[in-house]
Amino acid sequence: MMLTFTLMNKESQMNHDIQVNSQQKIIDTLHILQEAGTLQGIDTEQVTVKSVRRGMYVDIKEIYEEEHIYTGDILELI
Numbered sequence: 662m663m664l665t666f667t668l669m670n671k672e673s674q675m676n677h678d679i680q681v682n683s684q685q686k687i688i689d690t691l692h693i694l695q696e697a698g699t700l701q702g703i704d705t706e707q708v709t710v711k712s713v714r715r716g717m718y719v720d721i722k723e724i725y726e727e728e729h730i731y732t733g734d735i736l737e738l739i
Contacts, residue, residue: 664725668694670738673702687721687728687736700738709739 662683669676677699681690691705710719712728713735719728730736 664730664732664734666730666732666734666736668736668738670703675700675738681725683726683730684724686724687719687730691721703738711737711739713737 663680664683665678665680667676667678677694679690679694687710688705691700691703691708694700695703695705708721710721711717712719712730714731714733715729719730719736
């Protein structure tokens with residue numbers, strides 16, 4: 662299933678709506694976005710990701726479905 666959510670970083674004022682497969686690992690998405698130049702200045706190996714909807718941090722080595730990330734969610738890079 663495809664998910665659409667917002668990826669944001671307050672510090673760099675980044676705010677992107679992206680669409681991914683729910684079976685994809687979160688870290689893989691971050692690597693792809695970094696290679697595309699979208700996450701400039703963000704170390705994908707050291708970043709902390711928080712689900713704004715749930716108010717909880719997520720494990721970026723897991724897939725979206727396992728971390729209960731759904732369409733409409735906002736993931737904040739800290």
